[in-house]
Amino acid sequence: MKTDLKKNRLYFDYNATTPIASPVTDAICDAVKNIWGNPSSAHGLGVRARETLEAARTKVAALIGAKPAGVFFTSGGTESNNTAILGVARALSPKARHIITSQIEHPSVMSPAIHLMEQGWDVSFVGVDGKGLVDPSDIEKVIRPDTALISLMLANNEVGTIEPISEITRIASRHNVPVHTDAAQAVGKIPVDVSVLGVDYLTIAGHKLYAPKGIGAFFVKEGAPFGQLLFGAGQEMGRRPGTEPVPLAVGLGAACEFAGQGLEDEARRQGRLRERFYEGILGLGRPVVRHGDPANSLPNTLSISFVGLQGAKILEAAPGLMASTGAACHARSVSISHVLSAMGIERDVAMGTLRLSLGRFTSEEDVDGAVSAIGEALRGIKKA
Numbered sequence: 395m396k397t398d399l400k401k402n403r404l405y406f407d408y409n410a411t412t413p414i415a416s417p418v419t420d421a422i423c424d425a426v427k428n429i430w431g432n433p434s435s436a437h438g439l440g441v442r443a444r445e446t447l448e449a450a451r452t453k454v455a456a457l458i459g460a461k462p463a464g465v466f467f468t469s470g471g472t473e474s475n476n477t478a479i480l481g482v483a484r485a486l487s488p489k490a491r492h493i494i495t496s497q498i499e500h501p502s503v504m505s506p507a508i509h510l511m512e513q514g515w516d517v518s519f520v521g522v523d524g525k526g527l528v529d530p531s532d533i534e535k536v537i538r539p540d541t542a543l544i545s546l547m548l549a550n551n552e553v554g555t556i557e558p559i560s561e562i563t564r565i566a567s568r569h570n571v572p573v574h575t576d577a578a579q580a581v582g583k584i585p586v587d588v589s590v591l592g593v594d595y596l597t598i599a600g601h602k603l604y605a606p607k608g609i610g611a612f613f614v615k616e617g618a619p620f621g622q623l624l625f626g627a628g629q630e631m632g633r634r635p636g637t638e639p640v641p642l643a644v645g646l647g648a649a650c651e652f653a654g655q656g657l658e659d660e661a662r663r664q665g666r667l668r669e670r671f672y673e674g675i676l677g678l679g680r681p682v683v684r685h686g687d688p689a690n691s692l693p694n695t696l697s698i699s700f701v702g703l704q705g706a707k708i709l710e711a712a713p714g715l716m717a718s719t720g721a722a723c724h725a726r727s728v729s730i731s732h733v734l735s736a737m738g739i740e741r742d743v744a745m746g747t748l749r750l751s752l753g754r755f756t757s758e759e760d761v762d763g764a765v766s767a768i769g770e771a772l773r774g775i776k777k778a
């Protein structure tokens with residue numbers, strides 16, 4: 395089965411989700427048909443399922459430089475992030491009562507942190523600069539003797555900014571505080587190595603790297619405090635019980651292999667395409683503001699604002715172009731993304747934001763087609 399991107403050439407929303415790569419689909423279909431035993435069964439079919447599951451785990455671990463024993467499968471990024479925040483809180487409670495995170499995290503980090511606040515925990519939401527970067531010294535300033543965890547994303551989903559995680563883990567280790575990174579947007583796009591980062595926990599989301607939705611993974615460093623969310627029959631080394639979704643795990647393994655192939659060359663290629671996109675947009679002659687820091691960001695992510703316009707209106711006027719905006723329109727108001735707000739982007743500018751995210755299947759022609767589509771949309775809006 396091939397992906398249908400030929401029909402959807404102007405897909406620029408890879409940070410929302412990626413198409414499933416053909417080798418991934420093939421591996422899943424094979425597992426659905428042939429590997430249907432329960433990995434906990436002692437007979438032949440069970441053993442085959444167990445071996446298949448472990449082979450998938452090894453592939454996931456390899457992409458992040460981890461040992462297979464440190465990786466377990468989850469349902470996706472949201473579950474992995476909840477596991478980090480709520481699990482570590484449970485493991486270190488009642489001695490610890492404080493968590494540090496940032497103002498630009500995904501809701502799957504923000505919401506469990508807020509849930510803890512409602513239960514009497516303190517949470518420090520550290521701010522960012524105009525490029526979306528956390529200052530490690532701001533993290534150090536809020537560490538307390540009762541801090542359970544620092545949770546900071548590796549790369550931001552909206553503007554692509556890459557956070558200084560290694561520097562933060564060096565600070566955290568001086569204070570004996572474990573660190574979690576939400577790497578949902580980074581894994582498969584840039585090299586990620588848990589030892590280089592020095593993190594205790596890391597989140598992977600399958601559907602951001604060419605696997606299907608409903609599968610993800612969580613890395614836990616040996617010896618790091620851990621508290622599970624689910625209780626059951628002890629699967630996944632007791633960390634995430636429930637009969638394992640072998641075909642989905644196979645899909646994630648195949649996706650990690652796929653995304654890992656030529657990763658650095660591919661990152662450079664996407665970086666060049668992104669700059670071509672930006673140059674093309676500048677060529678449209680409208681006032682544009684670029685968000686984030688191109689020198690320190692995911693190579694696939696271009697976040698720009700057309701000043702004085704609304705991102706949603708531009709997309710409406712550009713049929714076929716699939717991308718995201720930086721603001722959501724409600725009945726009578728427009729709410730600006732919490733990431734752009736934390737970066738101090740003015741409302742008028744933030745409203746005109748488009749997030750254009752590229753991927754493995756994006757070509758130069760696609761980029762040029764998207765620039766033309768945006769150009770035409772802008773001309774249409776002017777006339778209206």
Ligand SMILES: Cc1ncc(COP(=O)(O)O)c(C=O)c1O
Nearest residue numbers: 470471472500551576578579599
């Ligand atoms: C940075 C980040 N973390 C976590 C998630 C949640 O992942 P999932 O959709 O697999 O639950 C997303 C998805 O948009 C994300 O961008």
